[in-house]
Amino acid sequence: MSVIAHLRVPAMSFELGQILDVSEGRSIVLEDLVPLGEQAVPFFTIHGTEESEAFRAAVQNHPTVKDIQAVSSHEDRTLFALDWDVSQDRLFEGIEATNAHLLGATGGPNTWEFELRFRSHGALSDFKEYCSEAGISLEVARIYNPTRPESGPFYGLTQRQRDTLVRAVRKGYYSLPREISTQDLADEFDISDQAVTERLRRAIVALVDNSLVAAMEGQEEPGSPEP
Missing domain, CATH: 1.10.10 (Arc Repressor Mutant, subunit A)
Structure with missing residues (x-):
């Protein structure tokens, strides 16, 4: 029976969190992760008054980033598409290895919050063990079974x-x-x-x-x- 886990991960403990480094008062919402062969192109929105050009330039200079494009902007939000080498990200490697589904992710200057669905409690335990061995600090905020009333x-x-x-x-x-x-x-x-x-x-x-x-x-x- 599947379970959904709400997890907190320090931004500096995984590759994407290091790439998408935002200043205080800003936040990032990972809209979707679209598979593209062995790569993954996420769409994410920055909320706040972040200087989009300065942010884009900083992300583009990261060694695992191939390209970043601003898709659209509205008031204090900018939507980006990021093409980066996901194989270097141990956290996403663990998500794939345990067949988990990414339901949502929100990042800030210090911490990211993830919502993941696992096939079972055993798969969640495997993911936690993987993160421990990979040196990824992980806090489980909440776990629930979506099939329960x-x-x-x-x-x-x-x-x-x-x-x-x-x-x-x-x-x-x-x-x-x-x-x-x-x-x-x-x-x-x-x-x-x-x-x-x-x-x-x-x-x-x-x-x-x-x-x-x-x-x-x-x-x-x-x-x-x-x-």
Whole structure:
């Protein structure tokens, strides 16, 4: 049975936290992590009055960064796309090794908070052991099982996933013919259309995993043969 863990990690203890170094009063929200072969391109938003050009130049100079591009800006927020060598990041290596799903991440000057879904408590323990051996300091803030009634009505979806999926349904994204495009949704949330597509995909996977799949697993009897 899957579990969701809220974790706190010092910014300087993993590669991406060192790359995305922000000053006091600023924060970073990792919008989506889009696989691209052996690389990973994250979209992230800086909140605050960070000088975007100075920040971009500092990130670009990091040895594991191939490119960083400002996608859009709105008031005190700037959306970036980062192309960096994820293989050098031990934290993300551990996430991949334990087949965990990244539901959300928020970073500040000193600490990042992650929301990860693991297939089981055992997988979470494996991840904690991995981080300990890799020298990554990890604080577990909260653990809950999204299939339990007390976990709430949202089936493990993050706030952004819920908002995007609800908006897509209400605006007719799944209607025939389609009444709104991914680009229209992207404009409403001030992110890229690729980020919208990935966010919807993650939302649907989480919703099905924690509702239909969980219900079907609950009906199965231990040891019963496959039909």
